[in-house]
Amino acid sequence: MRYVPVNQLRRGMVLGRDITAAAGQVLLPRNTEFNEENIAYVAFLGVPGVHVDDEFSRDVEIREVVKPELLTGTVRTIHEFYDLTGDKKTANAPAEKKMLKGVESIVDSILSEDSVMYNMSELKTYDDYTYFHSANVAILSGILGSRLGLSRESLKNLIMAGFLHDVGKLFIDPQLLNIPRRLTESERIRMMDHPRKGYEFLKEHYDFPEEVLETVFSHHEWFNGSGYPRGKAGEDIPIGGRIMKVADVYDAMTTKRPYHPAFLPSEVMEYIMARSGLEFDPQVVDIMSQEICVYPVGCEVELSNKRRGIVVENHRGSILRPTVKMLDNDEEINLTEDKSAFRLTITRLMV
Numbered sequence: 519m520r521y522v523p524v525n526q527l528r529r530g531m532v533l534g535r536d537i538t539a540a541a542g543q544v545l546l547p548r549n550t551e552f553n554e555e556n557i558a559y560v561a562f563l564g565v566p567g568v569h570v571d572d573e574f575s576r577d578v579e580i581r582e583v584v585k586p587e588l589l590t591g592t593v594r595t596i597h598e599f600y601d602l603t604g605d606k607k608t609a610n611a612p613a614e615k616k617m618l619k620g621v622e623s624i625v626d627s628i629l630s631e632d633s634v635m636y637n638m639s640e641l642k643t644y645d646d647y648t649y650f651h652s653a654n655v656a657i658l659s660g661i662l663g664s665r666l667g668l669s670r671e672s673l674k675n676l677i678m679a680g681f682l683h684d685v686g687k688l689f690i691d692p693q694l695l696n697i698p699r700r701l702t703e704s705e706r707i708r709m710m711d712h713p714r715k716g717y718e719f720l721k722e723h724y725d726f727p728e729e730v731l732e733t734v735f736s737h738h739e740w741f742n743g744s745g746y747p748r749g750k751a752g753e754d755i756p757i758g759g760r761i762m763k764v765a766d767v768y769d770a771m772t773t774k775r776p777y778h779p780a781f782l783p784s785e786v787m788e789y790i791m792a793r794s795g796l797e798f799d800p801q802v803v804d805i806m807s808q809e810i811c812v813y814p815v816g817c818e819v820e821l822s823n824k825r826r827g828i829v830v831e832n833h834r835g836s837i838l839r840p841t842v843k844m845l846d847n848d849e850e851i852n853l854t855e856d857k858s859a860f861r862l863t864i865t866r867l868m869v
């Protein structure tokens with residue numbers, strides 16, 4: 519299986535994974551053969567790319583810590599929770615119970631797949647941003663937390679906080695959330711209140727552990743104290759908040775939003791590393807820089823010798839130098855270990 523950007527989809531290619539909406543319905547089932555009509559439909563959905571099965575990539579196995587079905591189920595659960603909360607602004611026990619089940623499944627996946635790196639190349643549909651984003655933030659935070667040695671209980675709290683981290687935005691004017699420009703000072707101040715609003719709502723209506731509430735409250739704090747809403751710094755920020763800060767920025771920046779394009783994973787990683795110690799906790803950045811597949815398996819890349827290939831394997835701790843299977847002759851080049859490849863670099867990710 520490999521990942522193909524929508525603008526490079528061609529007739530006859532075969533969809534390798536279902537495309538689903540946040541509410542859970544399958545928009546296009548796997549094994550669908552592409553034609554002009556369904557290519558136009560996929561472009562209309564706003565997804566940046568899809569996974570296809572073809573002769574060349576049949577043996578390329580994409581392993582993810584959290585399986586696509588579990589991700590889809592999680593997104594659906596978060597969607598339900600936000601919908602019900604948004605209408606009534608009160609607690610909803612059934613939705614909470616479902617989320618707790620989702621948390622258990624994700625923790626189990628993370629702890630059992632600890633050899634798998636974070637290979638998030640899943641589709642992100644623009645309209646369903648909040649739900650996909652919350653699920654991704656929860657999963658990435660959970661992976662980072664587990665690699666940092668958090669207990670199972672703390673991981674559960676971290677993942678639940680990931681689901682809920684932006685629940686305070688339900689109490690902010692929806693128009694303000696999607697303004698496609700820089701916010702004015704007064705708009706920014708209103709927006710910056712969402713961690714507190716989320717914290718207060720959850721505290722009043724639910725019985726979540728303090729660790730969940732504190733993580734929600736502190737997901738926009740900066741390591742150097744310049745964040746909001748409380749301006750906490752260093753280890754005064756709960757570890758969950760320091761982890762979630764990184765996961766939140768990573769997922770938001772790699773997704774197309776009204777006010778910015780989708781940045782490449784490598785670009786975002788560079789941003790995060792440059793701001794280690796300022797915005798982000800250095801120990802979290804350190805783990806992240808070993809763990810993220812900035813060139814996800816299944817993606818096409820171009821090398822500095824102009825040859826193109828598909829990423830077939832990532833190497834922990836050497837995230838810029840995966841193994842690439844060349845399109846022209848099926849040769850596999852391990853950019854980390856092959857001595858003949860030391861002078862080669864990846865110059866482009868086809869997205």
Ligand SMILES: [Fe+2]
Pocket residue numbers: 683684712737738
């Ligand atoms: Fe937020």
